[in-house]
Amino acid sequence: MLRGFATISLFADDVEAAGAWYAELLGIEPYFARPEAGPPMYLEFRVGDHEHELGIIDRRFAPHKNLEPSGAVTYWHVDDLTATLATLESMGATIHEPRTPRGDTGFVTASVVDPFGNILGVMYNPHYVSMLEGKGPNV
Structure with a gap:
């Protein structure tokens, strides 16, 4: 039934800063951004041996409003x-x-x-x- 991770979503108030932090950590740049011009609201990286997707989403779009680390x-x-x-x-x-x-x-x-x-x-x-x-x- 569960076959593997498709996308892991992280949330940030400053998607651009979070994207820069993860780019430094991962040693790669995001391959996908929306919108294509201007401050990003969504960035996506392909990570690791199986190119798992790691998405960073503007916190305004989070389905939950808990501001403490959880989940x-x-x-x-x-x-x-x-x-x-x-x-x-x-x-x-x-x-x-x-x-x-x-x-x-x-x-x-x-x-x-x-x-x-x-x-x-x-x-x-x-x-x-x-x-x-x-x-x-x-x-």
Whole structure:
């Protein structure tokens, strides 16, 4: 039924500033913007091994009005969780959930709040690595 992420949406009061922050973090520019001219109300990046879509939307269009970080946390696989957290903190993100081992099989998660109020989950995920290496879903 659920086949994979299509688009992950983040919200920001200043879409242009959020887009610049994520462009620096990701090392890529957004490939899509609306409107095409003037201040953006929506930006979209294609991220990672499967080109998942990460959209940044003007907060005026958020379906919820909660201004506190909340909601589902999407975890992005990273190869070096410690280095990623250090980079995120150096860019102004704050720790939301500290580095947390999940059992004894190598899964480790953490999350930060970006400077725009969104929760960004990061994790080292042995399953993800195994799938990329063509070894299947078992770890």
